[in-house]
Amino acid sequence: MKDPSIRRSLTLFRAFMNEQSEPEHCYGLLARDAVSQVERYEPLAGRTVLDIGGGSGHFTEEFRRRGARCYLFEPDPAELGAHGRRTPGAVLADGYLLPVPDGTADVCFSSNVLEHVADPQTFISEMVRVTRPGGLIYLSFTNWYSPWGGHETAPWHYLGAARARARYERKHGRPAKHTLGENLFAVHVGPTLRHVRSRDDVQVVTARSRYWPFLAGAITRVPGVREIATWNLLLILRRCPHVDEH
Numbered sequence: 545m546k547d548p549s550i551r552r553s554l555t556l557f558r559a560f561m562n563e564q565s566e567p568e569h570c571y572g573l574l575a576r577d578a579v580s581q582v583e584r585y586e587p588l589a590g591r592t593v594l595d596i597g598g599g600s601g602h603f604t605e606e607f608r609r610r611g612a613r614c615y616l617f618e619p620d621p622a623e624l625g626a627h628g629r630r631t632p633g634a635v636l637a638d639g640y641l642l643p644v645p646d647g648t649a650d651v652c653f654s655s656n657v658l659e660h661v662a663d664p665q666t667f668i669s670e671m672v673r674v675t676r677p678g679g680l681i682y683l684s685f686t687n688w689y690s691p692w693g694g695h696e697t698a699p700w701h702y703l704g705a706a707r708a709r710a711r712y713e714r715k716h717g718r719p720a721k722h723t724l725g726e727n728l729f730a731v732h733v734g735p736t737l738r739h740v741r742s743r744d745d746v747q748v749v750t751a752r753s754r755y756w757p758f759l760a761g762a763i764t765r766v767p768g769v770r771e772i773a774t775w776n777l778l779l780i781l782r783r784c785p786h787v788d789e790h
């Protein structure tokens with residue numbers, strides 16, 4: 545599907561609305577879409593890809609299908625086994641401390657993980673460390689003021705995280721999966737852009753809304769508006785060549 549296009553955005557949105565009843569369809573589609581985005585910047589056949597916080601492995605599977613050597617790192621065994629799946633060769637590991645040497649990856653990939661870590665800058669630094677100079681980093685996350693920022697409690701998170709959580713529990717008779725400050729964190733578009741632009745070890749190749757059909761890049765340049773309208777920020781970064789310190 546052409547990216548960006550209205551057809552693509554609608555197809556992804558529809559799949560997302562049916563995520564609970566048809567997870568395989570939803571995540572399979574999302575994986576094909578995201579891996580195609582990577583492939584636009586970096587050929588994948590024969591390349592080494594690290595999928596950080598890759599959950600049940602849909603993205604890893606798609607990278608492998610396109611000929612990459614993809615390794616899945618995921619700290620939560622329950623996520624690894626979600627949807628009854630088992631990804632061969634998956635490694636139980638935390639994104640803060642990946643068990644791989646510096647410069648291993650041609651592509652370091654992370655989809656919708658950054659908002660689940662308490663220290664996003666350390667998480668990004670570890671992604672940069674494991675990427676070879678010239679390699680690509682794909683980093684996407686749902687920011688807190690996005691209409692989906694509260695995840696399953698959205699859009700009620702606009703009235704406060706605690707209130708949104710209480711409402712979810714009343715309505716569904718069970719607690720929400722995510723708790724702000726425990727496994728969901730308020731990550732914002734502006735500070736994240738400022739952080740990656742200030743780093744001297746990466747170059748920002750693109751910063752755009754991951755799902756919007758138009759003005760996907762322009763939206764991220766408007767302070768305030770971008771915190772709501774971006775929905776999900778996609779950053780494509782390139783690891784800078786090593787600078788000789790002497």
Ligand SMILES: C[S@@+](CC[C@H](N)C(=O)[O-])C[C@H]1O[C@@H](n2cnc3c(N)ncnc32)[C@H](O)[C@@H]1O
Pocket residue numbers: 571596597598599600617618619620623637638639640654655656657660661
């Ligand atoms: C919303 S899921 C995203 C899964 C998959 N990447 C996707 O886009 O569908 C968030 C994932 O981040 C993982 N995660 C949370 N903290 C992490 C950390 N410190 N390092 C790596 N992954 C982490 C969770 O276990 C979970 O699998």
